[in-house]
Amino acid sequence: MVSVSTLAAITIDGLAFGASLALLGVGITLVYGLGEVLNLAIGAFAVIAAITASLLTSGGVPLPVAALAGLGVVGVLGLVIDRTLLSLVYRSDGEERILLGIFTTLGLAVMLEGIMVNFVSSRYSLPLDLAPVDIGTTVVTGTSVVSIAVAAVVLAVLFTFLNRTFLGKATRTIFQDERGAQLVGIDPRKIRTLVFVLSAVVAGLAGLVVAARSNIGVGNAFQFTTFALIVSIVGGVRSLVGAVVAGAVLGLVNTLANFFIGSYVATVILFGAAIVFLLFRPEVMSS
Template sequence: MEFAIDGITQGLVLALLGLGITIVFGLGGVLNLSIGVFSAIAVVIAIELLGITSSLPLSIVLAVVAVTGLGLVVDKSLLSFVYRSEGEERVLLGIFVTLGLATLLDGLLVIARPSSYSLSVGVPSTTVFGAQIRGSSIAIIVISLALFAGLYYFFRRTYLGRATRTVLQDETGAVLCGISPRKMRTLVFVLSASIAAVAGILYSFTQQVGAAEGFELTILALIVSIVGGVTSIVGAVAAGLVLGLIATFTSAYVGAYVAEIALFAAAIVALLLQPEQVA
């Protein structure tokens, strides 16, 4: 049971990372390879603010707000050039632009804060049916489920959420209804930056996070998104949970190195099966 809880905990963080990739690619056709660096920046900012405010919740909120602002700046500047292109050209241009951005931010982060950090939540452990659940796991599960519930409500019940889904399903029809696809893409990219910030902070509850881990988080996000179907929000969440369980049990019984191989193998299998599913 303890392994299962750890797997669910890791899976929820992976689901958030994959969701950040999926919603941007599904709506705008841009593969955001800088999402892991956004996560790392959020952790570093939270650590810096914690020394000033002495309040972990406030530091986390301010860090998420700061990364959200960074996402807005990136969308209004770099992505404006990307969205002028169409089709495969947009995908390729988006890859190079976000990869270059990730390299730049990673370099600046290494210069400013080369160390890795973790956040202590201060939540006591508890025992359920003989299994000990760490306080960090409880915090991750509660925050993740609350965020998923909020995202579900946003996409299903609010006007902006429904407008976003309309652009995703039929961009021409959305334009005829008076919905601006560009504004919806801005909204989604900013939202993905916020999700990445939360995911990075949650990841730091159990792991060290810094500039060196930014690329690793991006790879994990890509794997989850691929296994989940790239454009499926529900698929990304389900894939994150399944891959979290696979990684945890594989790491516990075989080793961490084999667990990483298992994640890549799952992505390869998903890519091989997708053409058959489409057919």
């Protein structure tokens, strides 16, 4: 029989995994909600940031500097992609834009993964050696606590940006009424560029969070994209709050199932939980 302290520790680990899922889901939701582009390369951004930071730390660069460099790399990459490939996508509208965005970002994901396979092949992680944390009678890993804290701070800053700043309010206006935003002088294209770069950085941060807790490799890119899609769809596709809630819950479900049943069945249960969420999703998550 599993003790209460063990179950509590597993729950904390599940929430830490859910924090990374929430970041990935938010990254997908931001871009799709603003420009109806489903970024299927988001997992590649996460892996690129993590591998870049890991390689730099292996070369003697301090971890904070390496982490910022990893985020900077995916930020610049996101900017280049937005101003080139996505410029072609945004010229279309409606279903044509959605389909073109899917094929464009899918091709981009394949290309980025192919490039990485040729230059990196092993597993990477970040040397975040933290002592276990005592929470009452429960002992949890320090990396899990830090992962939850980092994700919470980043998400809080993101929501503050969207709700309190001029650029954030302009972004929300485009979410709700693009034509109305244009009438009041807001340039949707510039805002989309900002948001795409922001989503790439958020995805990169998710990769760093995962790499701090476990090994990461090129093969994880597709897995991350799949998780991001599940979280975003369950959360309501256009709802950032829904993506955060879905990420936390699905991360918890996956971790508990992995502990009690096994990793293979846990994946099946994750998809099953996603279907249940879609059928009985609370209204707040779909708004």
